[in-house]
Amino acid sequence: MDFDPWVTGQIGRGSASKKKVARLAGKDPDSRRVHVLIKLHDWSGRAIYLYNLVNEEMRHIPRPSDEVWDQFSTAGVEVPHPGKIQADATEKWVEFGRQEAKRLGLEVGE
Secondary structure (H helix, E strand, O other), X not given: OOOOHHHHHXXXXXXXXXXXXXXXXXXXXXXXXXXXXXXXXXOOOXXXXXXXXXXOOEEEEEOOOHHHHHHHHOOOEEEOOOOOOOOOOHHHHHHHHHHHHHHOOOEEOO
16 A cells, blocks of 8 residues: 555654654655655644655644554654754745755655
């Protein structure tokens, strides 16, 4: 079963020591192509933020179920969380995601 974090991110609902995690993911886990930066926030309530690296859109899944959380928290590859970038600073998150993809030798595209 294919998991596209961008498409799946439209329907969400309500790591123990890691409160903020960032991941790069794409449609095909076997390819070196990514198009989504996933920000998992587990601090005073869970939330998932998705940043499309191609069209620079942002989506938010507030209070994801455990199943949705588990799916997104294992998608793609983890990258170092950049620290204090506000969740609604889409342009900064997209720029960060593109830089991390380049650093890892990944191609940005769908």
